[in-house]
Amino acid sequence: MSNLYRTVLDSFWSEYIWLPPNTTWKDIAPDASSEIQHADYRHLLYPLPMALVMLFLRYVLEKYWFAPVGVSLGIKNTKPKKAPTNTVLEKAYTQSKKWKHKQIQGLAKQLDMSERQVERWLRLRKGQNKPSTLTKFCENSWRCLYYTLSFIYGLVVLWNKPWLWDINECWNGFPHQSVTSDIWWYYMISMSFYWSLCVSQFFDVKRKDFWQMFIHHIATIVLMCLSWVVNVFRIGSLVLVVHDCADIFLEAAKMAKYSGYQKVCDTIFGIFTVLWIASRLGFYPFWIIKNTSIDAPKIVPMFPAYYIFNSLLCLLLVLHIFWTYLILKIVANSLNAGKMEGDIRSSSDDYSEDSKSQ
CATH class of the missing domain: 1.10.10 (Arc Repressor Mutant, subunit A)
Structure with missing residues (x-):
């Protein structure tokens, strides 16, 4: 049995699949060079305990900060009336x-x-x-805080990195590129957050796109882990910073809506819509995916991992298109109603009397 496991493992991690021609795993091992600090695959275990810390931090902030703020804004923590026993x-x-x-x-x-x-x-x-409005406000506050800090940290980290200004720098010298401490922390914190989402999603407000979000989290984690192992962390850092910017305004718009500031909500949601389309359907496919699928093979010899990474990147793009459709539906409904109606990822538990017509 152990021999079979070893055979499967060796086949999966074949150097022919994951590395450029004439490159071996020993060549990119952490101790392969005294000048270049390659990514260490063993560090991928760190985000797991870090995810537990992230969940604990979220609990503390929601209980002792977000909830009191929500109450001060007039958000009630009323629990829904229970149905009589039958x-x-x-x-x-x-x-x-x-x-x-x-x-x-x-x-x-x-x-x-x-x-x-x-x-x-x-x-x-x-x-x-259904959770109370205060519970939903706290959830959105936590995500808004994380995305804001993550985006700011990502910009600070990448500002002096050459590949932010010239994406082709992601491939110059690949796979022999050093992982600096700031990029290490950016990756580890981001992975711990997505691991925590995989757990908390089963306890948070249930959304109608539950499984799409779960697939998104898993695809993101797989993409980050593989890019770390293969030393493609430069392009991975760009994917992270592009993804974080619009999410800040989505969560902020929900917070404003739950707080009763409808005009503020509408304004923030408008900013979010523009940023979402620009980042998720603009920069992401025409800057990042274009580079990984068309430009990168001109710099680094083609190898099978190109198809794996680009397939995962395209999977995320498909999910972006699905969510863009939902966003545009909300924008259309909002224009008709004069204000933002519903939630881009609203609960699917709403019972409607439309069942009479079925």
């Missing part, structure tokens, strides 16, 4: 979250209740699982 409806509810009119009619007859009473019970039952 074993028949509870059993039916656990079996399905979507209801057709015929199902509601059958339950009403079985329990000698009106259809409206059954519908009201279902709304209360679904509503009791």
